[in-house]
Amino acid sequence: MSTPRVYVIHENPEWFPPLAAAFQAEGVPVEEILLTEGQIDLAAEPEPGVYWSRMSASSHTRGHEHSKEYTRAVLGWLERADRQVVGGSHVLELEVSKVAQHGLLQQAGFDVPRTTAVFGTTTLQQAARNFTDGQDVPFITKHNQGGKGLGVRRFDSLAEFDAYVDSPEFEAPVDGITLLQEFLTAREPFITRLEFVGGEFVYAVRVDTSAGSFELCPADACEVPQTIAGAVCDVPGTETAGAPPAFSVRTEVTAAHPLVQQLRTFLADQHVTIAGVEFMETTDGRTVVYDINTNTNYNPAVEDAAPASGPRSIARYLGGLLDATYATGTAATAPAGAAAHA
Incomplete structure (x- = not known):
């Protein structure tokens, strides 16, 4: 077993440098688990440490369309082994839906936007008519598994929407679920x-x-x-x-x-x-x-x-959990009232 550390589970290396710098500044040992490919020995015990999942709903836009499933598998393995996981299975399901x-x-x-979830495309145009009561009023679409503004478009008429759905420009959601949502001013x-x-x-x-x-x-x-x-x-x-x-x-x-x-x-x-x-x-x-x-x-x-740093706050928080669990002696401490499991 290796020295306990914070393990960051993700699929986009471009987002990691500011976080790596924050962990270094706070003196918290950190290691990446890049879920674009790899393997798990299901008979093995996970390494000691605190595991933070920051899997993104937009991973499929970077050619990592299976990373969501990889993350589900890894998080299940970690949780069954009773490792400390921040952003666990329940949180992942929120991120991608x-x-x-x-x-x-x-x-x-x-207060949330009025929303209809449409499964597949065959009923999408009729669903828009039901959503607007057949009126030409503004509404927007979104992808259920989104991020990066995926599938978000404004439509001012049903004819405009019909033309979009029937056109090559139509963006099919990765999970097959399109949201129709009221347009907010x-x-x-x-x-x-x-x-x-x-x-x-x-x-x-x-x-x-x-x-x-x-x-x-x-x-x-x-x-x-x-x-x-x-x-x-x-x-x-x-x-x-x-x-x-x-x-x-x-x-x-x-x-x-x-x-x-x-x-x-x-x-x-x-x-x-x-x-x-x-x-x-x-x-x-x-x-x-x-x-x-x-x-x-x-x-x-x-x-x-800002009055405080987001990445430095994360490094201190996770470092505090690491220290509380393994007495690693890191300088970081968890914020007052912070939950131990997420």
Whole structure:
């Protein structure tokens, strides 16, 4: 058996350098488990350590369409061996299913977008008619297993939607589930992403959407030109010239904010200790929660301005769990009130 350490389970090496630097800065030993290929000796005991899964719902867009299944197998093996797992099997299922997220958020009393899940494509056009009561009103589509704005498009008429479904441009969801969702008009052209680590609030990110992209990933590796149709925030007269930075700290949203407190309780109930949760404030006074990202990434510009660091908070949290479990003597400690298992 090797020296206990933090093992990071993932499939995208491009996202790892900021995390590796944070673990090094905090003095926490870390090792990657890259689930693009490999093997498990099912008769063997997993190495001692804390295992953190940050498998992404968008892994199939990088040619890793089987990584979700690999992760399910590895997490089951680890959990049966009673290893400490952060972002375990239940959390993985939330990451790869917006239907599951929507249901749990709605059950917990959050305002969520009106949504219909459509299985397959043969009934998709009729489902859109049912969803809009046959009226030409704006609505959007999403992929159930999403991330990176996958399958997110705005439609202003049923004829437009019919033409899209019948065209070569139609994006088939990887799991066969397309979501039809009400189009929300934001009060201002941004959404907000709340970052949590160890079950505690870290900071809020203002994500500018005036350019009309559904690509909201904050990582440097995601900052590429987008050609996704539609807009998250439909604000008439919005100009892109002189627009604010795409990602910035929203300092007025603190741990005392009622939604932050409500989400903190919700995440604890769901055993999710590391996540970014997105919400929108609409023109009709709603505060709508619509996405949970359990493999959250961090934007360098936000990190430079934020009161705390997301990656450093993760390294301290996981280092604290490692020390509590194995008495490794790392300098890191888990945040007060942080759950031991996720």
